[in-house]
Amino acid sequence: MDGLSRRKMLIVSGGALGALGALGTSAWAWSPSGSVAGAGAGADPRWVWDPEADPVVASILDRGLVGEVNRLLRTWTRNDQPLPAGLPEDLRAFMEQARRLPAWADQAKLDRAADFVTTKGTYLILLYGLGGGMLSCAIPNEARAVYYSKGGADLKDRAAKTGKLGYDLQEPNAYRPDGRMIVTAVKTRLVHAAVRHLLPQSPHWPKDGGQIPISQNDMLVTWHTLPTYVMRKLTEWRVRIGSAESAAFLHIWQVTAHMLGIKDEYIPASWDAADAQSKQVLDPVLATTREGVDLADKILTISAKGITPDGSTRPLVNSLARHIVGDRVAGMAAIPREFLLDPLVGTGFPVWVALRENLIPLPLVPQITRTIDDAIRKYILFYLSGGRQINIEIPDMNRPS
Ligand code: HEM
Numbered sequence: 247m248d249g250l251s252r253r254k255m256l257i258v259s260g261g262a263l264g265a266l267g268a269l270g271t272s273a274w275a276w277s278p279s280g281s282v283a284g285a286g287a288g289a290d291p292r293w294v295w296d297p298e299a300d301p302v303v304a305s306i307l308d309r310g311l312v313g314e315v316n317r318l319l320r321t322w323t324r325n326d327q328p329l330p331a332g333l334p335e336d337l338r339a340f341m342e343q344a345r346r347l348p349a350w351a352d353q354a355k356l357d358r359a360a361d362f363v364t365t366k367g368t369y370l371i372l373l374y375g376l377g378g379g380m381l382s383c384a385i386p387n388e389a390r391a392v393y394y395s396k397g398g399a400d401l402k403d404r405a406a407k408t409g410k411l412g413y414d415l416q417e418p419n420a421y422r423p424d425g426r427m428i429v430t431a432v433k434t435r436l437v438h439a440a441v442r443h444l445l446p447q448s449p450h451w452p453k454d455g456g457q458i459p460i461s462q463n464d465m466l467v468t469w470h471t472l473p474t475y476v477m478r479k480l481t482e483w484r485v486r487i488g489s490a491e492s493a494a495f496l497h498i499w500q501v502t503a504h505m506l507g508i509k510d511e512y513i514p515a516s517w518d519a520a521d522a523q524s525k526q527v528l529d530p531v532l533a534t535t536r537e538g539v540d541l542a543d544k545i546l547t548i549s550a551k552g553i554t555p556d557g558s559t560r561p562l563v564n565s566l567a568r569h570i571v572g573d574r575v576a577g578m579a580a581i582p583r584e585f586l587l588d589p590l591v592g593t594g595f596p597v598w599v600a601l602r603e604n605l606i607p608l609p610l611v612p613q614i615t616r617t618i619d620d621a622i623r624k625y626i627l628f629y630l631s632g633g634r635q636i637n638i639e640i641p642d643m644n645r646p647s
Contacts (some may be wrong), residue, residue: 253405276526280519282350282500286511291462296439296507302340302564303439304642309334312440312642319433320637326423344432347421349505352497359498360418362491367416368602369485371626373476373570374412376563379405379545380571381471382646384578385531388468389538391459394450395441396641401544404408409629410636421501431505435639438465438507440640465508467531470524473499478519479570483599492517534578542579552628553621562621598622 278286307316311334316514318330325345329338363370382388397404419425445451445459473496480487481580487495496517503513514520546567548562565587569575594614600606601615 247253253407254521269541276512276523280515280522281511282348282513282515283510284506286509288511291466291509291512292457294462294509295442295460296435296462298340298343299439299507300442301437302336303436303442306334306337306640307440307642312640316639318638319639323426323429324423325421325425327429341432341436344435344505344507345428345469347428347501348510350510351421351501351504353421355494355497356501357418358490358494360420362495363416363498364418366480366485366487368622368626369418369480369483370476370628371412372566372622373479374472374551374623375409375629376567377475377570378471379473379549380542380567380579380581381467381532381575383538383542383545384533384575385467385471385528386432386462386533386535386538387457387459387531389535389541390450391441391445391464393537393541394448394645395445396643396645398541398645399647401541402548405545405548406636407638410638413630415498415502416578420498426589427502430638431502433640435505435507436640439637440642444641444644450645462509463527465503465506466512466523467527468507469499469503470520470528474514474517474520474524474528478521484594485599485603490635493643496520517555532575532578534580538578539580542581546581549628553624559621561587562591562617566595566621569595591618592620 256284264278274288274290278284278288298508306312315337317332321330329341333341383391392398392404392414397407403548411427414420414426414430417425417427420427442458442460477487477492477495497513500513500515504510512523514523546563547557547560549567550557550563553559553563561584562584564582565584568581568583568588569579569591571579591614594612595618597606597611597615598618601608601611601619
């Protein structure tokens with residue numbers, strides 16, 4: 247039975263209602279009037295996946311074509327580049343549709359977002375990497391999906407591939423013809439579709455009512471760990487952001503959500519709508535899992551080794567990560583407590599922000615802030631160094647062990 251039929255069965259057999267009860271969660275109550283579409287059927291996104299991509303990619307996997315498709319797609323890197331010759335016809339047709347920007351994409355806003363992303367780049371990378379990275383470990387559905395999929399076996403490689411999306415989004419021409427973000431988003435959409443087909447076949451995936459992974463709801467949950475969370479933290483840190491910049495930053499992420507296959511009726515139209523949806527979908531699902539704890543430990547080690555190859559900055563990375571995500575999420579991800587450093591970072595980090603925002607003069611900067619600044623600079627360099635030459639590839643199997 248292919249992925250689509252299995253999914254249909256789950257829905258038709260009343261699996262949706264049964265599982266809703268089993269999840270103990272309430273019905274979907276976020277109104278599509280708050281979305282970029284402004285209207286919609288209001289279907290619960292826990293039971294919607296990616297009906298355009300999923301059957302095509304499942305069929306590519308079943309026909310044993312993934313190796314060849316990946317080989318061809320390695321040459322497809324720029325937004326304006328024609329798709330490579332030789333792709334299977336169904337995949338080519340899907341990708342031609344998927345690479346189109348939505349009619350509501352506004353290039354002037356995307357350009358303004360590029361300015362914002364350039365000036366606030368350091369905060370963004372820190373918040374995507376350590377903030378979003380740790381949060382994703384406290385999202386059980388995501389932690390399990392990442393752990394048991396192919397990339398779970400080589401987290402350094404996986405982190406670099408995920409970093410590529412942040413890197414391409416950070417480029418001033420992200421969605422312009424010579425940019426790379428359309429390519430990266432469409433490839434990621436293919437990867438997610440493959441994971442939906444492959445993971446339910448993993449021996450580690452729950453057999454009794456185990457949900458097909460990466461639903462539209464899961465996508466929204468993760469999306470909120472990125473722009474919504476970033477904006478909340480920047481506001482909390484009192485980073486100055488103009489209203490046009492803030493709207494532009496939301497816009498580039500709305501476009502990205504669309505390009506990743508999130509339906510327009512679920513994409514928040516405003517920050518208020520995003521905050522409301524985040525409270526509904528993200529806050530209640532945060533929890534600890536064995537898989538999330540393991541992933542968090544590996545991500546923190548990779549980050550520390552990116553700063554100092556011997557990994558000696560791991561305690562500082564622990565403290566920074568705890569400071570960024572707070573004690574609750576740090577506890578869920580089992581970030582070790584650093585009894586000496588945690589209070590120091592607690593006072594030194596706000597000074598680092600104030601310094602960057604030109605709110606305090608240099609002589610008043612304590613040593614811990616200089617240490618934080620040095621570590622963050624190296625972290626950003628490490629993060630960016632992975633960006634350009636990495637290929638996002640469709641997986642052909644789950645985690646082997
Ligand atoms: C792969 C980004 C949501 C699970 C990827 C990749 C990127 C990415 C860039 C390609 C990197 C690679 O091949 O390793 C995103 C973004 C999301 C999102 C921006 C939301 C806005 C999710 C969610 C889940 C998930 C909700 C699970 C619940 C995975 C898995 C892979 C993957 C399992 C494949 C790893 C492999 O190849 O084995 N994602 N993702 N992602 N993502 Fe996502």
